[in-house]
Amino acid sequence: MSKTPAGVILFEGPSQIDGKPIVVIATGLAKASRNAKTGAMVQTYIIRADIHPLEAVRSGEDASICGTCPHRGDGTGKDRSCYVTLIHGPRTVFEAYKRGVYPKVTAAEGRALLAGRMVRLGTYGDPAAAPFSIWSYVTGAAQGWTGYTHQWRAIPAMWSRLVMASADSLADVSEAQAKGYRTFRVTASEGENVKGLEVICPASEEAGKKTECAACRACMGTSGKAKVSIAIAAHGGGAKHARKRAS
Secondary structure: OOOOOOEEEEEEEEOOOOOOEEEEEEEOOOOOOOOOOOOOOEEEEEEEOOOOHHHHHHHOOOHHHHOOOHHHOOOOOOOOOOOOOOOOHHHHHHHHHHOOOOOEOOHHHHHHHHOOOEEEEEEEOOHHHOOHHHHHHHOOOOOEEEEEEOOOOOOOHHHHHOOEEEEOOHHHHHHHHHOOOOEEEEEOOOOOOOOOOEEEOOOOOOOOOOOOHHHHOOOOOOOOOOOOEEEEEOOOOOHHHHHHHHO
16 A cells, blocks of 8 residues: 555444444544544544444444444434534544545555554444454554443453443443453543542543543553553533433
8 A cells, every 4th residue: 555545444344233234444544633632543433334324323223333332322312422423523434435435455454554553443333343353453563542342241351451341330340340341431420430440531621631542541451551440521412411321
């Protein structure tokens, strides 16, 4: 590949959640992300290959890429508490995908493109919707990554090496950690982390934005140096709904 593309297709195939068609697209390869919280990271979007993200949320078809995540809302978009704004990244990436903007690469080419980079597994969508083998291989030469899954009750324990278990209560934290996961818990308000068990996300507003995800590297599952789990107050467009769930 003579010129680094803006984005590439890392995977096209059946969702590991329900077998329906999905695509995993990595962006920010040629130009660094401007996301203030994450910093310069390669972003990955896990989306339905055949349905616009907005329609997928309204029809409940986003279950293929979000599984049982409670932040999806009721399957019609109502009470959605996900912090991802669909009309921004997911819509733009899907429409570019449909125009044929992104070339499909082999696993080896994907690994080479991510080598030495910080990677965000699931800028939108749950990483567990795609095969573990894909993520494990393409991040093999990466500098590091962040990853979170709400599917931790249903997927093999090997995922704990790559991702944090997304938790919405202390009961979730206890259950996920018993399975070998480090956890990332959304709290109803600031400062609710359990001392000795969790620290407040250093890149969050409540922690004073001490760092960026790209530099922190605390959310690499059990593969990183960090041992304590992470907590963060509900944030983003769906924060009011997330606060209800976490309270």
